[in-house]
Amino acid sequence: MTTAGMPFGGDEGDFGRVKGLLGRMGHEFLVLLRLAKAVKNGHYGLATPQLAALLGALGYVVSPVDAIPDILVGVGFTDDAAVVTATIGILGMEIANFRSWENEHHSGKYRG
Template sequence: MSASKLAGRVIKSVFFKVALERAVEYAKSNKKMGDLLSKVRSKTQHLEPTENNASFMENVSTLRRMVRAYKQGDYKEIPWRSLTLVLAGLLYFVSPIDFIPDLLPLVGFTDDIAVIIWVYNAIRSDIENFRQWEAKQVVPISEQS
């Protein structure tokens, strides 16, 4: 199954719909956003960086930095719809229960990758705006917080 077909099936799944519903409440809570960012960081630290997943890891990192800048009040230019899509994608990524269980060797992260790529492509212009804003910052946004 192609990545776009898989993403389409996952986006229509009950698992992603639940993530979208939860994303709205997360977007309203700095604490929940902070907890989510910590979970994303923890999960990505346990993934082995490879040539095959380098762009996925970079996409997750960018989405994480965007949410952190929003949460800290430094970057509020992200539209509500885009923020909730990013949060839903990250919630789906860290959820142990999803379309393809992460415990399945080799294919377990396929749906996570498809969702992150779909979210990234869905809000590409907002991400470009964020990257332009980020490049102008005197102090770069760190991956540590």
């Protein structure tokens, strides 16, 4: 296989790591969506600063106004990914608490 079109110098190991990172980030984004839904439905509570971080991140991702327009193939979602990654970092402990709550009260995933 030619590696000319591969990111990070064409090393398939690097491509696999990037693919894995994106997959994990997508999974964490789904957790953020479930968390927002549980808060909206009144089933889970967040402090105001955490709620602001969560809603700000989700609002930024769905907003058509971006620092880097999503229409730019290959780089358009990097700002969205950065916002989601930062929010996961900020809410890390709360995400872990939410997952425990999901496991205890909703058999692993909150469905609302």
